[in-house]
Every structure is written in structure tokens, then in C-alpha cells.
Amino acid sequence: MIIKGHIWKFGDNIDTDIIIPARYLAHTDPGVLGQHCMEPLVPDFSKKVKKGDIIVAGFNFGCGSSREHAPIAISALGIPIVIARSFARIFYRNAFNKGLALMEADIYNMAKEGDEIEIDVFSGIIKTKDTTVKAKPIPPFMVELIEAGGLMNYLKKKLEERHENL
Amino acid sequence: MGMTITEKILAAHSGRDFVEPGEIIDADVDIVLANDITAPLSLEEFEKVGAEKVFDQDKVVFVLDHFTPNKDIISAENCKKIREFSKKHGIKHFYEGGRCGIEHALLPEQGIVVPGDVVIGADSHTCTYGALGAFATGMGSTDITYAMVTGKIWFKVPESIKFLCYGEWNRWVTGKDLILHIIGMIGVDGALYSAMEFDGEAISNLSMDSRMTIANMAIEAGAKNGIFRPDEKTMAYVEKRAKRPPRVFESDRDAQYKQVIEIDVSKLGLKVACPSLPSNVKDVEDLKDIEIDQVVIGSCTNGRLEDLKMAADILKGKKIAPWVRCIVIPATPDIYRDALKLGYIEIFADAGCIISPPTCGPCLGGHMGVLAKGERAVATTNRNFIGRMGHPESEVYLSGPAVAAASAIAGKIMHPEGF
Numbered sequence: 001m002i003i004k005g006h007i008w009k010f011g012d013n014i015d016t017d018i019i020i021p022a023r024y025l026a027h028t029d030p031g032v033l034g035q036h037c038m039e040p041l042v043p044d045f046s047k048k049v050k051k052g053d054i055i056v057a058g059f060n061f062g063c064g065s066s067r068e069h070a071p072i073a074i075s076a077l078g079i080p081i082v083i084a085r086s087f088a089r090i091f092y093r094n095a096f097n098k099g100l101a102l103m104e105a106d107i108y109n110m111a112k113e114g115d116e117i118e119i120d121v122f123s124g125i126i127k128t129k130d131t132t133v134k135a136k137p138i139p140p141f142m143v144e145l146i147e148a149g150g151l152m153n154y155l156k157k158k159l160e161e162r163h164e165n166l
Numbered sequence: 167m168g169m170t171i172t173e174k175i176l177a178a179h180s181g182r183d184f185v186e187p188g189e190i191i192d193a194d195v196d197i198v199l200a201n202d203i204t205a206p207l208s209l210e211e212f213e214k215v216g217a218e219k220v221f222d223q224d225k226v227v228f229v230l231d232h233f234t235p236n237k238d239i240i241s242a243e244n245c246k247k248i249r250e251f252s253k254k255h256g257i258k259h260f261y262e263g264g265r266c267g268i269e270h271a272l273l274p275e276q277g278i279v280v281p282g283d284v285v286i287g288a289d290s291h292t293c294t295y296g297a298l299g300a301f302a303t304g305m306g307s308t309d310i311t312y313a314m315v316t317g318k319i320w321f322k323v324p325e326s327i328k329f330l331c332y333g334e335w336n337r338w339v340t341g342k343d344l345i346l347h348i349i350g351m352i353g354v355d356g357a358l359y360s361a362m363e364f365d366g367e368a369i370s371n372l373s374m375d376s377r378m379t380i381a382n383m384a385i386e387a388g389a390k391n392g393i394f395r396p397d398e399k400t401m402a403y404v405e406k407r408a409k410r411p412p413r414v415f416e417s418d419r420d421a422q423y424k425q426v427i428e429i430d431v432s433k434l435g436l437k438v439a440c441p442s443l444p445s446n447v448k449d450v451e452d453l454k455d456i457e458i459d460q461v462v463i464g465s466c467t468n469g470r471l472e473d474l475k476m477a478a479d480i481l482k483g484k485k486i487a488p489w490v491r492c493i494v495i496p497a498t499p500d501i502y503r504d505a506l507k508l509g510y511i512e513i514f515a516d517a518g519c520i521i522s523p524p525t526c527g528p529c530l531g532g533h534m535g536v537l538a539k540g541e542r543a544v545a546t547t548n549r550n551f552i553g554r555m556g557h558p559e560s561e562v563y564l565s566g567p568a569v570a571a572a573s574a575i576a577g578k579i580m581h582p583e584g585f
Binding site: 013015017018021022023025026027028039040041059060063064065066067068069071072086088089090093094097098141150151152155156158159 | 190203204206207210211214215216217232233237238240241244287288289290292304305306307308309311312315316320354355358359385388390443530531532536549551552553554558
């Protein structure tokens with residue numbers, strides 16, 4: 001699976017209150033959540049970002065609350081993947097569960113805002129304008145989840161099997 | 167090879183004799199929790215997946231504590247949805263209105279969580295229950311739905327970091343100061359994916375309330391869970407409350423740790439985390455002339471009786487500074503009632519505090535105390551991220567209840583000595 005897009009850069013410790021401020025959490029509509037994504041740092045992010053753009057960040061992306069509204073807001077803007085030096089653990093699970101791919105890779109310094117980037121999700125090969133690096137591929141267990149189409153589809157399949165066995 | 171308390175609980179819940187860090191296991195869960203902002207997403211998934219019932223009506227818990235009393239129509243609709251689901255599915259532990267408290271104060275208090283449990287909650291501060299010697303961690307709504315239906319969830323067994331604490335506690339210094347000190351030392355990702363285990367004589371001398379404050383903020387160091395060995399204090403706390411029999415686990419002497427960090431608490435003073443990360447920790451004495459607009463004493467971190475007592479001791483006979491709002495939030499109805507009987511509520515009222523019903527409200531900038539542009543608050547809460555309590559250009563300083571109360575009187579960040 002190859003993903004190609006333009007880079008938006010964010011720093012370290014991008015917390016869930018930045019990704020989607022709590023005052024919008026009563027909403028569950030992805031469209032509404034997307035409109036306020038990253039608002040405290042880039043007030044009109046949702047208008048500036050283009051479908052297919054990719055976020056590159058520093059350490060501990062997604063730290064803070066367990067709100068699943070955070071990966072939902074990012075996905076709602078058409079961002080297919082976030083590449084960061086590291087991720088906070090609840091955000092990591094949530095993103096895969098909701099079908100937002102994450103890759104842990106140290107490309108922060110070589111990534112330039114606006115440049116094109118190409119990622120092979122399964123091999124971990126990342127190409128920017130001038131460089132190619134091999135990052136850790138997504139762990140096999142998480143690939144299983146993606147292939148099942150996220151956690152809920154995986155569960156749906158299991159429930160169907162259970163019905164068939166009854 | 168020995169196991170840590172975290173590893174033992176996870177092994178016992180996955181039908182194994184032994185687990186080690188890095189292994190992925192499928193574990194049985196004892197309690198699955200969601201609140202009024204995370205349950206709606208869970209219930210949407212529950213319907214989409216075509217599930218017909220929850221795995222156990224007694225083990226799924228809903229606490230409507232965040233945007234309640236309902237702050238607007240959409241919040242009210244969310245609560246209604248959860249209420250109807252709970253009626254339909256016979257959910258035993260559904261809390262709202264006058265029975266509702268802040269979830270992480272309420273569940274231990276009501277004996278819904280007991281030592282040895284595996285608890286997952288769609289709220290990052292679910293890690294609070296580690297104070298009882300349970301394995302408890304926050305997850306998103308989708309994981310919660312999976313567990314609501316199956317009673318199981320997958321975990322990667324975390325490595326453990328041990329914090330061995332010794333020495334005598336100084337006056338006013340509490341669990342809040344210790345955990346802020348630790349987060350300042352290791353950073354907001356210093357315990358990423360790991361278990362933080364707290365032990366040593368200084369921990370034995372701490373109250374359950376203070377232990378809950380410490381476990382509560384393990385997530386602010388990126389940890390999967392915080393955990394304490396159950397001792398006599400734990401069992402005395404649990405005995406009169408437990409709805410199920412507790413199971414006591416403790417770490418083996420030869421358990422493996424990623425790191426052991428020793429801390430002499432006698433060197434510890436009062437700490438404040440400055441904007442905009444919980445790791446930006448300073449001694450209160452180093453913060454001079456920082457004027458404030460609001461004080462919040464409450465939350466799942468510091469809204470328990472011990473916290474209110476400390477604030478009341480300082481506020482007794484004093485007045486909140488002019489131009490400052492001081493909001494006091496007892497975390498549960500029982501805590502509110504106890505604070506009333508003990509005279510704390512009267513002290514707060516006489517001092518000019520706002521006394522709020524139990525709610526998470528201002529902690530996450532939801533309602534009941536949102537900050538305007540340029541305003542500054544001292545809060546006994548857990549996060550001081552950009553815009554956490556309101557406008558992106560407002561600021562939050564995190565402290566324990568003593569500094570918060572003293573600051574409310576002084577109108578600026580202040581050590582409680584002399585009040």
C-alpha cells in the first residue's frame with residue numbers, strides 16, 4: 001500500500017486538546033470534528049489542508065485524552081496517515097481502530113512543509129524529495145486490524161461466525 | 167523469573183501462568199467504563215456492529231460526568247441516548263443526576279472497582295484505579311465497544327518502571343507534588359507504553375486519596391497504567407465498599423524492571439506545572455507575582471475529601487481575592503455530603519467560593535468555569551495544555567489543593583505558609 005501526499009509539519013507533544021478541543025466533543029459527526037481539527041495551533045487548518053495531505057510530527061503525537069474524536073477529526077479531512085517520532089499509546093490504538101494509519105519514523109528533520117512524501121506502509125520505505133529511509137513497518141498485529149478494515153469490522157466478522165455456529 | 171504486579175494481573179486475566187513485556191494477550195475485563203462524551207461513539211459502533219447485548223450487565227458502567235449537568239442541547243441528547251441504552255440493556259451501574267460523581271472518584275468509592283481487577287475505560291484517567299492494586303487503563307470508544315460486547319480486549323504487556331519512594335513528607339506536600347515532580351523529571355512521554363509502579367515507605371504512609379492522585383496522573387507521563395501494592399490501608403478502604411471479592415497481587419522480589427528510580431520525598435516541596443505541559447514543573451517559591459483570574463479545586467485528580475480538607479484548612483476565615491473566581495468541586499455526592507457535615511462547604515461559602523456540583527466541566531474547558539483570552543488559572547486538575555480550560559491564549563497552572571487555596575486568597579500563585 002503506497003500513500004503519497006504533501007507534508008504538514010507539527011512539533012512534539014501534539015495533544016488531543018490541540019487535535020480536537022474538548023468543547024467540540026459533544027459532536028460525533030466527523031464533518032463537524034474535522035472543521036475544528038488543530039484549531040488552537042492553526043485556526044483555519046481545515047480550510048488550508050487538502051485531501052491526501054500527510055502529517056509529519058515529532059515525539060508523543062496524540063498525548064492526552066482517550067477521545068476517539070481525535071483520529072476521527074484527522075481522517076475527516078482526508079489525511080490518510082500520520083508519521084511521527086513517537087505516538088501516545090491510547091491515540092495509537094484509536095487511530096488503527098478507526099482506520100487512520102500511523103507510522104513511527106524519525107523523518108522530522110528531513111521533512112519540509114509542503115513537500116511531497118511517499119510511504120510504503122507495509123515495507124516502511126519513506127521517500128521525500130531528496131531522501132529515502134526505511135522505517136519500522138507497521139507491526140503485524142496492527143496490519144491484521146487494518147486488513148480486517150478496523151476493529152469493528154473484525155468484531156462484526158466474529159459475531160457473524162458466532163451466529164453461524166449457533 | 168518473577169513477575170511484576172501488572173504482569174501478574176494480566177496473566178491471571180488471560181489464563182496464563184506467566185506473561186512478559188511485549189507479549190500480546192487477550193484478557194478478560196472486569197469493568198468496562200464510558201462517560202457522556204465517549205459513550206455516544208461507543209453506542210454508535212455497538213449498533214453498527216449489530217450487537218444484541220452487552221457481555222455482562224453488571225460490568226458495564228456509564229458515568230455522565232463531563233458536560234453535566236447538561237451544558238447544551240447536544241450534550242442532553244447524548245445523555246438521553248446513553249440513558250435509553252442503559253434502560254434497554256439493564257445496565258446496573260448507570261450514574262447521572264444527584265447520584266453522579268466524577269467517574270474516577272466514584273468507582274473506587276462505590277466499590278465497583280476492586281484490587282486485582284482489569285478495568286478499561288473510555289477516559290484516559292481510568293489509570294486512577296491502579297491506586298487500589300488493579301490494572302486500569304484508558305482506551306478509545308471503539309476498543310470499549312469491543313469489550314462491552316465480548317468481555318475481552320487485547321493488550322501488549324507493558325514494561326514496568328518502579329518508583330521507590332522513601333523519607334518523611336513535608337507539611338502541605340501530597341501525592342500531587344510527588345507525581346508532578348516525577349513528570350517534571352521523566353517528561354510527558356517518560357513512561358510511554360510502560361507501567362509506573364509506586365512503592366516504598368513513603369508510599370505506605372500516603373492516604374488512599376493521595377495514591378489515587380498519583381495513579382491518576384500516570385497518563386501524563388505517557389504511561390499505560392500506574393499501580394500500587396495493596397496494603398492494610400487499601401484493604402481497609404476496600405473492605406467496606408467492595409461489590410466483588412478483591413484479589414491481592416504483588417510484585418515478586420525478582421521481578422524485572424526497565425528502570426528503578428529512587429525518590430527521597432523529604433526533599434520534596436510544593437510543585438506547580440506551568441503552561442503548557444504537565445512536565446513544565448517548578449517549585450512554587452520560584453513563581454513570583456503571577457497574578458490569576460480563577461482557581462479550580464476539584465477534578466478526578468484532586469476533588470476528594472482530603473483535598474477539600476486541605477483547602478478548607480487554608481480558606482477558613484479568609485476571603486477569596488477581589489477579581490478572582492474560586493470554584494470548588496466536590497468529586498462525588500458522598501464527598502459533597504461529608505464536606506457538608508465537616509463544615510468545609512460553609513468555609514468555602516464564607517470565603518466567597520463558587521461551590522459546583524460534581525462535574526469534570528472546567529478541567530477540559532467544557533463548562534462551569536471556561537477561561538477568556540489572556541486569563542490565567544491555578545487548578546488542581548491534571549492537564550495544562552494549550553486551550554485546555556478555554557481560549558487558546560488562556561493559561562493553566564497545575565498544583566495541589568494547598569497552593570490552589572493559598573493562591574485564591576492571594577490573587578497570585580502563592581505558597582500556603584502563613585495563611
